[in-house]
Amino acid sequence: MRITLRINGEEHQADCWEGESLLFALREKLGFPGAKNACEQGECGSCSVLLDGTLVCACLVLAAQADGHEVTTVEGLAEGEQLHPVQQAFVDAGAVQCGFCTPGLVVATADLLSRNTSPSDDEIREALSGNLCRCTGYAKIFDAVRRAASA
């Protein structure tokens, strides 16, 4: 089936298998490999994207359900060469080890800060509870979120 959706502000089309996830369509059909595929069961958050402005796991959205909707991926955060403040904060804080979890964490953090510009540590913990870092770099990730919040 053919789906049409807006990704990072631009219209795209893809031919999808009916049972495939938005994550698969983004990565394999649409050329947006930023969202990562790890667990495919909603446990790790590495596939986090915004669907109509709402933070979701792209692995748990049917590609067909995104037909006619807006998706923002990590690729859509930077303005040209200018990194998004959250991306810059992750770089500056050294919050990236292997980097596999980073796109999901960046999208989830950008989502948090869009709603709450000065989150408490508990609020950060809660907002990022669906994003796992297998390198366990959580202390630096927290530094990055605090840095981005005060940027």
Added chain:
Amino acid sequence: MDVLTPRTLAEALRLKAEHREAWPIQGGTDVLVALNFDRGRPACLLNLNEVAELRGFTRQDGALRLGSGLTYAEVEHGLLRDVLPALAEASRTVGSPQIRNRGTIGGNLGTSSPAGDALPPLLVEGAEVECASVRGTRRVPLGEFVTGVKRNVLEPDELITAVWVTPSRAPQTFMKVGPRNAMVIAVVSLAVSAGDELRASFGSASPRPVLVTAPREEADSFPERVAAAAAPIDDVRGSERYRRHALRVLTERALKRVLV
């Protein structure tokens, strides 16, 4: 495989009548896991995301009609927090923000898992499930809706369209035991309210939802009564003995919160 995306409830019911084998899909947080891991290949998926009638909630003569597409995030953050506090607390414990943004009350009922976190707080509040088909609409008390582990009374042509609940306004709470504070399938969960009587229901401790009630004067023996009503099993998440013990302890704690 086909994906059908109706725009109205009438169209959704017609499609379900024509494609009885179709799997409804709302948030997809259960359905996509099944598809991604090849645990099922339905001939047809019925995507209900575009059906406005299933979204949000409305009030009617003191009762609330929660659309089957109401998300945990909407329960957790919206106006319902004050009127259905135990359901809001339960919603807060579901998965992660990403899961709560997509996962719905209707999907939790559709799955009918003993671990479904929406079930105990809704049962304590006397909820009824609205099931609709082209043949008409019926309301089934939640305790009768779920008939066993992942089984319910839905007919092949029916959809869950809403949950009806008349808020008791009784002090109430929800508790859940698991290895971490997020992303946890309940080892055991519990909803308790203390209105004219004491009411409790638990998750992950019986094949179908059970309501336990007692007069307020019998609060001392209530934890024991709740534990005795459970029929837990031994599995990877916990033993039968641990679950019963946890229910006793949780009920004691819950009563301290709600008996004010």
